[in-house]
Amino acid sequence: SSGSGEEAPRDRRARILSRGLPRQKPIEGVKQVVVVASGKGGVGKSTTAVNIALALAANDSTKEVGLLDADVYGPSIPKMMNLKGSPELTPRNLMRPLKNYGIACMSMGFLIEETAPVVWRGLMVMSAIEKLLRQVDWGQLDYLVIDMPPGTGDVQLSVSQNIPIAGAVIISTPQDVALLDARKGAEMFRKVHVPVLGLVQNMSVFQCPKCKHETHIFGADGVRDLAKTLGLDILG
Template structure:
């Protein structure tokens, strides 16, 4: 009897401790969310812009900018009557000037707002238009935030249906500044199937979910190779991205193959959706564009 009483007491204590632990974790998460949002500026729309899609990644080198470029151009091809913009917020390593083949300096309006450069029907803005391509940007955090603010507020976009925002990798100042300052319609997470990339993609997804920014889904780059002769598809790294998407409760929107054509056309400033519009690679980006359009249409319907 004594043993049973001791065992029952221990079990009761353990159960109470577990309840307190669960409550404690919930309180910690609630406190973290409160601290992250405390004193943040009210989100203010960008003049003339209807819907904003942020393209993000945890790690660098996963094809995020390539995805942003091909998505923007695909949206324009799929919806010729819609207006599309592309904003490059990677201050230290802007890629949009090369990938969109636009190198000029932007003109200014009478209100001293920059006029985006246009190619393939897409209006583009990047820090790469404002600095010499061979000169490094050696700035501290406050200057970077000031530059991002100017890219957000000092650009005359006219009237845009969709603005695609290409971000630097990670979950740092740029991402937080965007989340805090503008109403984001949805975030597209780009990753490759390797475990190292998936781990940081998960962190990025959790960040956006905690700050109540809708996640459109995940794009898996370099997911497979397609034989040019028989068109057989072979997976390279397994199915970790599908598992991650399932665990996070979000969609795996598209799997983009690893193909030298994508790199070749990207480096030449001509996105594959323009260079080879009927190729497997281009069709993958166009399918992604359709799925993003469906998400945006649903969001707009819900907001009305």
């Protein structure tokens, strides 16, 4: 029989596991963080992240908006935001974001050659993400939009556990394969207690440039059906 001073195995296991989890710590100067994610690559996630950042800034000119490219292996924000060059360092040794269209941007693409591949193991990627989160002088931001890499791996987990996130937006195309992974993405965010703000259906219609006829080349309502199943909103 166990004495009152002994710990139940389940409690002990929970205590050991919680020791390994980093405590959420806000990014200095940043009020709200919105992550843009997708289960699959090539569904228009980065394009949507850029559009969300630009829309937030255009919607209210008093709001300061930042955009963080957390896709270490395939950074595309520099190209999409028409930015080149390396960030300057502040006296506090923090990287100063590059700015265009009124949006402060930070990406691994600013720190490596444009054509150089990032051939890193997981630990190096996690270290890079930590630097992009903590060693950037964002100033005062109302919103920081984070463009996540595709999938449900280390980066998604690390970002979700490291910083408080206001919500996640999940992008998918209407094909069955993309929807399967979008569903996994939504479930992952629920498991790490990040609210899913809703789903965005992308690439649902092709319009013929000559006759303007519209064709649903990837299917019409895949994301809408998934949203209904998961009890989520369709944002676009």
